[in-house]
Amino acid sequence: MSGVEKGVVAAGHPLTAQAGARVLREGGNAVDAAVGAMLTSFAAEPLLTGLGAGGYMLVAGAGREPALLDFFVQAPTRIGDGSEAVLKAIDVSFGDAAQVFHIGPASCGVYGTPAGVCEAVRRWGTVPLEELAAPAARLAREGVVLNAGQAYVAKILGELLSSTPECAALWAPEGHILREGELLRNHELGEALLRLGKDGAEPFYRGDVAVAVCDWLRARGGSLSRADLAAYHAIGREPVRMRYRDREVLTNPPPSAGGTLLAYALALLDRGPAPPTLSGVVDAMEAAQAERTPEFVEGLSDDGFLDRFLAARLGSTTHISVLDSEGYACSATCTNGEGSGVVVPGTGMHVNNVMGEQDLNPLGFHRHPAGRRMPSMMAPSIVMHDGEVELVLGSAGSNRIRSALLQTIVGVVDHGMSARSAVDAPRVHFEGGVLYVEPGIDAAELSRTDLRVVYFEALNLFFGGVQAVQRRGEALTGAGDPRRGGVAVSV
Numbered sequence: 001m002s003g004v005e006k007g008v009v010a011a012g013h014p015l016t017a018q019a020g021a022r023v024l025r026e027g028g029n030a031v032d033a034a035v036g037a038m039l040t041s042f043a044a045e046p047l048l049t050g051l052g053a054g055g056y057m058l059v060a061g062a063g064r065e066p067a068l069l070d071f072f073v074q075a076p077t078r079i080g081d082g083s084e085a086v087l088k089a090i091d092v093s094f095g096d097a098a099q100v101f102h103i104g105p106a107s108c109g110v111y112g113t114p115a116g117v118c119e120a121v122r123r124w125g126t127v128p129l130e131e132l133a134a135p136a137a138r139l140a141r142e143g144v145v146l147n148a149g150q151a152y153v154a155k156i157l158g159e160l161l162s163s164t165p166e167c168a169a170l171w172a173p174e175g176h177i178l179r180e181g182e183l184l185r186n187h188e189l190g191e192a193l194l195r196l197g198k199d200g201a202e203p204f205y206r207g208d209v210a211v212a213v214c215d216w217l218r219a220r221g222g223s224l225s226r227a228d229l230a231a232y233h234a235i236g237r238e239p240v241r242m243r244y245r246d247r248e249v250l251t252n253p254p255p256s257a258g259g260t261l262l263a264y265a266l267a268l269l270d271r272g273p274a275p276p277t278l279s280g281v282v283d284a285m286e287a288a289q290a291e292r293t294p295e296f297v298e299g300l301s302d303d304g305f306l307d308r309f310l311a312a313r314l315g316s317t318t319h320i321s322v323l324d325s326e327g328y329a330c331s332a333t334c335t336n337g338e339g340s341g342v343v344v345p346g347t348g349m350h351v352n353n354v355m356g357e358q359d360l361n362p363l364g365f366h367r368h369p370a371g372r373r374m375p376s377m378m379a380p381s382i383v384m385h386d387g388e389v390e391l392v393l394g395s396a397g398s399n400r401i402r403s404a405l406l407q408t409i410v411g412v413v414d415h416g417m418s419a420r421s422a423v424d425a426p427r428v429h430f431e432g433g434v435l436y437v438e439p440g441i442d443a444a445e446l447s448r449t450d451l452r453v454v455y456f457e458a459l460n461l462f463f464g465g466v467q468a469v470q471r472r473g474e475a476l477t478g479a480g481d482p483r484r485g486g487v488a489v490s491v
Contacts, residue, residue, distance in 0.1 A: 006491040007324035010419075010467035010478040011037050012396065014487045015044040015144065017480065019135060020322055021489040023127060030322040031059060031124040032132065034330040035117055037320045039136035039193060041334070042113075043186065044144050047153045048318040048336060048396065051192055051204070052213075052344075052351035054112035055334030056252055057120055058239060058380040061389035062328035066241075066250050069123070071116025071234040072376050073109035073354040075368035076224040086221075087356045087365060090159045092338070099398075100358065102365070103160055103341045105222030107356030109374060110232050111349075113334060114196055114204040119234035133197030140193060140348070143185030149485025151180035152461070163341035167350065170343060189348030205229045209347050216344045217351070224351075228370065235373075244270050244383075245413055247390065251381040255372070258379035261288040262402045266409065275414035278428070278445040285403050285430040317378060317396030318484075323469040323476055329389040331380035335396070357398070377401045383409060390471055391419065396484060397464030403429040404464030412470065419470035423479040423486075427463045438463060459483050 007030065009020035020037030028036070034057065042050045049055070054073035060066035087102035121129045146154065154161060154177050161171040170186060171178055178184055195203060203209045210229045217224050239250040242263040249266060252259030265284040269276045276284075317335035340353035354374055356365065368374065377399055383391035391412055395404040404427060411422030426440035435451045437443075438459055446453070456462070465484030470477050480486025 007322060008469045008476045008478040008488055008490040009033055009037060010321045010469050010480050010486060010488040012318045012465055012467060012484050012486045013041065013044040015139065016041040016320065017487045017489040020320065021491045024324060024491045028127045030324040030328040030330040031120055032127040033322045034320050034332045035120055035125065036132040038117065038332055038334060039133050040139060041318055042193065043136055043140035043189060045150065045318050046350065047157060047339060049334040050336050050350055051113055052111045052349040053334050053336035054352065054354065055116060055332060056378055056380050057116065057330060057332040058250060058382055059124060059330050060250055060382045062326045066239050068237045068239045068252060069116060069120055069234055070237050070373065071112035073112055073352055073374050074232060075370055075372045075374060076110055076228045077370040078223055078366060092156050101338050102356030103163060103353045105217045105220040105342055107340045107353035108217055108222050108224050108342060108351040109354040110224060110228045111352055112232065112234065114201040115232060115234045118201040130197035133193045137190040137193035140186050141190035143183040145183055146178055146180050147485055148180050154178055157338055160338055160341050164343065166343035166345060167341050186348050188346060192348040205232055212347055213344050213349060213351065217342065242266055245274060247413055248384040249381060249409065250384065252379045255375055256378065257375040258377035258402050261291065262379050262405055264288050264291065265406050276410060281407065281410060282428060282430055282435060288402065289430060319394035319396055319465065319467045321392040321394060321467045321469045323389060323392050323471060327389055329382050329392045331382055331392050331394050333378040333380045333394040335378060379405055381405055391468060393466055393468035395464040395466040399431055400429050400462065400464045404466050408466050408468060419468040419477055420479040423466045423468055423481050429463060
């Protein structure tokens, strides 16, 4: 894909990418395209994102000052009388690795995507939100045929999808979890998307939708309150700016954890020769993982944390990347966790389980005070070269996000790879003393002998889902991650 005139969109589903490309084709900018794609992803990728989710959006390029919009999930008020619903643990197998997730009403945090969508359009958009929402609403009402990627996610989350009658009614209408080729239809989600386009975020935070969500959760032991939703708003932040080789990398600042740890790993690699060895990349991953201490997690919300952290040491989820013909870039990552299993009748909303995500609660569940943004691993990123956008990327994959992005950036910057080659390249991930390895990695390059190594038999969504777009000269190209059914569409 090269020689495009209006831009390129990379996303985790063909319909998502096509929605963004359609907006570019009709004259919208990169943010318009990202919002249109994001709204479509609520219908096409509902196990990864939705109106009950949260996320971040990074914009840069075309002479604009880089900016980060934080609309991630926030900790709710605790009831405090001991009546809260308990978290329900489920096991999810990725084939060669397994992970425990926690769901149910107690796992639901204050959602942010309705506020984020509206604020992004207000700040940077040129297309009315009602126009961007209409195609997504129609798709939700008419239904989406599950492709292989979404069917695989549904299969591994089968226990979650059958955990409540409301969720099962959507995902197992015939008594079995929907399979590839079968139709997922959510008419109520379609109506909610139309409502968002027409009325904005107000109903979802201070109106009838907010009341319905809070009352439904509270009756089942959840703690999300009307006051929590009424106080929520999207927050503008200064992106992290990190020099890497002769580039500038922009990424997600505190209180998100992922961008900080990605910046730290890149800074470590920048001290050494280019390109780094595979062992060097693993060492950087290990060093970043070791920094995720209780003090690190607690300090993320403090003013000036990033500068102090780097100075002292250095001296789940879907993503959309867009680059338009003007060089304007938008990198947006959203997540519903895995979803709580709680689908609120009348709203079409499957509420997030971020309060039950062990990766985001390393100090224990329900430790974060009400109103604090959760310390996400999500790190929408942009690589600048000579003042222009070179690479726009982000990833899904929980703790694997930062390792997936690190290896993609190294591939493009240090090895001169195209976005396509860098995204397709086999990956490694270090966590908990274990090195996870995809096929295609030369084991001889791994000189470390004190790590336990787990070899995967095939590329796997466990290693994230990087969606990337790239500018080389006048050519714009894109790459969707095959691990998660991603595609890139040029216009």
